[in-house]
Amino acid sequence: MEVTVSRKAHFNAAHRLYNKKWSETKNNQVFGKCNNSNYHGHNYELIVSVKGKIDSNTGYVIDMGYLKLLIKNEIEERLDHKNLNLDIPYFSEVIPSAENICIYIYDILRNKIDKNLSLSIKLYETPRNFVEYSG
Ligand code: NI
Numbered sequence: 001m002e003v004t005v006s007r008k009a010h011f012n013a014a015h016r017l018y019n020k021k022w023s024e025t026k027n028n029q030v031f032g033k034c035n036n037s038n039y040h041g042h043n044y045e046l047i048v049s050v051k052g053k054i055d056s057n058t059g060y061v062i063d064m065g066y067l068k069l070l071i072k073n074e075i076e077e078r079l080d081h082k083n084l085n086l087d088i089p090y091f092s093e094v095i096p097s098a099e100n101i102c103i104y105i106y107d108i109l110r111n112k113i114d115k116n117l118s119l120s121i122k123l124y125e126t127p128r129n130f131v132e133y134s135g
Contacts (some may be wrong), residue, residue, distance in 0.1 A: 004051040004120075005061045009071045011046070011080035014039040015096040018085075039083060044101070045124035046075065048109060052117035062117060074108050098125040102133040110135065 017034040018027050027035045034040070048071055050062045082088060084096040094100050102123040110119055124130040 002051055002053055003061050004049050005064065005067075006047050006049040007064060007067045007071060009046040009048065009076060011044050011076050012041060013044060013079050013082050013084050014041045015084040015091075016040070017095055017097060019095060039085070042125050044079075045127075045130075046071070046105065047122040047124075048105075049120040049122070050113060050117050051120070052114070062113070070109065070112055074112065075105055078108075098123055098129065098131045099133075102131045106133050106135060 016036060016039045017031040019030070022030070048067065050067065052061045054061055079088070079101075084091045084101070088096075088104075090104055091100070094104075102121050105123065106119065106121045109121070113119055118134065120132065120134040122130055122132045
C-alpha cells in the first residue's frame with residue numbers, strides 16, 4: 001500500500017526568458033514581457049510530493065521534518081530572493097522557465113530522497129500557471 005505525502009514551500013525569485021541564440025526581435029516575439037531586460041519576479045509556490053510504502057516502525061512514508069529541512073536547505077536557501085539567470089549558474093545556459101526550474105528542483109531533491117520513494121514536483125509560477133515533473 002503506497003501513500004503520497006506532500007509539503008508546500010515558497011520562494012520569491014526574478015528571471016528573464018531569453019534565448020541567447022536568437023535576435024532581440026525574435027526574443028521579443030516569442031517571450032514578450034517575459035523578456036524584459038530588467039527582469040521580473042514571481043512568488044513561486046512549490047509542492048513536493050513523495051510516494052511510497054509506509055514504514056511500519058514509524059507510520060511514515062517520509063519524515064516530514066526531514067522533508068521540510070531538505071526543501072529549506074536545498075531549494076529555498078538556493079533560490080529565494082535570487083535572480084535565477086544571474087545567481088544560479090545552471091540557468092546561465094538553461095532558460096529559467098517554470099518547466100526548467102521544476103526539473104532543476106526535482107534533480108536536486110531526487111538525489112537526497114530514498115530511491116524506494118517516488119518524487120513529484122509541482123511548481124506554481126502564478127496562482128493559475130503551474131507545471132509538474134516526476135522524472
Ligand atoms: Ni516570468
